Amino acid sequence: MVWVLVLNAGSSSIKYSLFKMPEEDCFLRGNLERIGERFSFIKHMLSGSGPFQKRLKIAHHREGINFIFSLLLDKEKGVLKNLKEISGVGHRVVHGGEVFRQPCIINKKRLLKIKEYSILAPLHNPPQVSVIEACLEYLKGIPQVAVFDTAFHSTLPKYAFLYGLPYELYEKFGIRKYGFHGISHQYVAEEAGRRLKRPLQDLKIITCHLGNGCSITAVKGGKSIDTSMGFTPLEGVMMGTRPGDFDPSIILFLLKKGYSIEKIDHLLNKKSGLLGLSGVSNDMRDIMRQLRRNNLRAQIACDVFVYRIQKYIGAYVGILGGLDALVFTAGIGENQKELRERICKGLNFLLKATGARVLVIHTDEEQSIARQAYALLKNEDKSK
């Protein structure tokens, strides 16, 4: 039996799932949330039985990992007798900078590099590093694999990833477009190829990951050639609490008006986007509810959201030189039919001209991480 454990740490959460490979059967999955807050919360699901939910107190990610391991070993809620049964762990790492272009087995040197990239993803890389460190300690001898959200976009050509800024800023600080959500974009692009029953090499696909964070990617021959998120996940289309593209002079203007850097950071990451424009919520379900009650701010938030997505899709059809499939995924992309229809209606002319299929594909980042980690472990075994 080959077990691959997948861990996906956020700033205050750890999602986990245990896969039997190579079948990719998920035996259990769960989410430990609100780590470090007064009360944390865990939802744990063992396949074939009802969910186990509990309010508890977990101070930090390390303690969280310990608790998750205890559940994996639990007689009723788990499936393992010993943690040594795990063949490998796949960790989602958000930022792999320019160095990590594919998944890798983590060693001391690579871990240091991932730590260095914390400056580029301050909310994500640090908790992911904590989880990796805990696993290296508790699961000695079991390979830990990092799967990067930026890796799928490492194929972007230089003219697509460079900003029109002095070249020295790229050389000195690595200021360039990196792109994110790569695990998801790759997963749904590959699935689109399967559904169209055509080799990925021949396809031009636009993948729209529309969740709380949103990004759009142009995929040509299975490779990402451009993507909407940039140096950080702020760039691109509008999102739940982030503005997407806007004139950077606005930041200078606000600084001159006396806004602090911290305040602007908070404003751009937590207070903008659907929430900022609507004044209602960052959650599209709430916005749609208000929209039906003719709330004008909810309407405008929705209009901006749709319009900006259409602009990106239009531009990406242009650089792809055609389109075979337009794919929607993640919370909004999968569940908001009305929004999908609005987006497509405005693009009717392009969709008709290209003959593109519109697909809704459920993204499963955990499964993709398990697949990538397993492929790497298998190769390692062969080369031994």
Ligand code: AMP
């Ligand atoms: P994600 O980040 O992928 O979890 O997506 C979160 C976004 O998806 C939020 O804006 C939700 O409103 C939206 N969403 C999630 N589930 C549903 C659903 N069943 N129906 C409509 N919208 C949903």
